Amino acid sequence: MAIAGIDIGTTGCKCTIYNREGHFLGEAYKEYPTEQTDKHTLDAEMVWSYTKDVLREAALQIQVPLEAIGVTSFGEAAIWLNHQMEPMAPSLLYTHPDGQEQCDRLTNHFGKAYITRTTGLNPNPMYSVSKLMYSREQRPGQATECQGICCFGDFIVYMLSGVQQMDYSLASRTMAFDINHLKWDEAILEYAGIDKAWMPNPVQIGTIAGKIRSSVAEELGIGRNIIIVSGCHDQIAASIGTGAYQPGMAVEGVQRQSC
Numbered sequence: 001m002a003i004a005g006i007d008i009g010t011t012g013c014k015c016t017i018y019n020r021e022g023h024f025l026g027e028a029y030k031e032y033p034t035e036q037t038d039k040h041t042l043d044a045e046m047v048w049s050y051t052k053d054v055l056r057e058a059a060l061q062i063q064v065p066l067e068a069i070g071v072t073s074f075g076e077a078a079i080w081l082n083h084q085m086e087p088m089a090p091s092l093l094y095t096h097p098d099g100q101e102q103c104d105r106l107t108n109h110f111g112k113a114y115i116t117r118t119t120g121l122n123p124n125p126m127y128s129v130s131k132l133m134y135s136r137e138q139r140p141g142q143a144t145e146c147q148g149i150c151c152f153g154d155f156i157v158y159m160l161s162g163v164q165q166m167d168y169s170l171a172s173r174t175m176a177f178d179i180n181h182l183k184w185d186e187a188i189l190e191y192a193g194i195d196k197a198w199m200p201n202p203v204q205i206g207t208i209a210g211k212i213r214s215s216v217a218e219e220l221g222i223g224r225n226i227i228i229v230s231g232c233h234d235q236i237a238a239s240i241g242t243g244a245y246q247p248g249m250a251v252e253g254v255q256r257q258s259c
Contacts (some may be wrong), residue, residue: 001067008073015058024253026061028054041090064099072231073153075173099125102133127175161228163209171234
């Protein structure tokens, strides 16, 4: 049996497959075309198309059945889904310059101490809720059309399985998740104009969403009984991969720019 890991990044996506003993079996990577996206936004439909490409390519390299697929991704960027559960507009990445005004309003209303105590984050416009507020105010029609909101990792889980769930580590990057009670903070969502019903179900890392959609399995030529699993935020995955999962251990994830 084989297990696949899909990692969704801001510049490309990758699928790597191992057997149960941890031996490498296959891998595929595809970088997003620069002409289809600018450096501050990302098209979710394009990412889904590329995800299917790397999954199909990697699956062709193995000689054993694929048993499960786990999904990790970068954080923050949110996707507005319409009544057909399709993305409505390109997603604003954490580097997008807008959202400062909205973040300031949130901070002034709740106070920095409340936000930090509740979400574990220092208020910053990079996080999802500030960008969601900005998008809602710029395009009021999105709220009328909205049926769901997700980030990229749980979007891919949904497209693969049809189940809306977001792991705790990804939810914690929204600045709207109560890390003390492991649930969405209704006060922050209400102030931001975000219906709690739009948000995915928060779950532990490694929670099974369900079996792969039969239509996706048929399209990709892979098994219909493959289990889809919510992974985690990519930095958490990197920490686990280095073995830093005991108290007192840490991983430095700072990105340094070359001169």
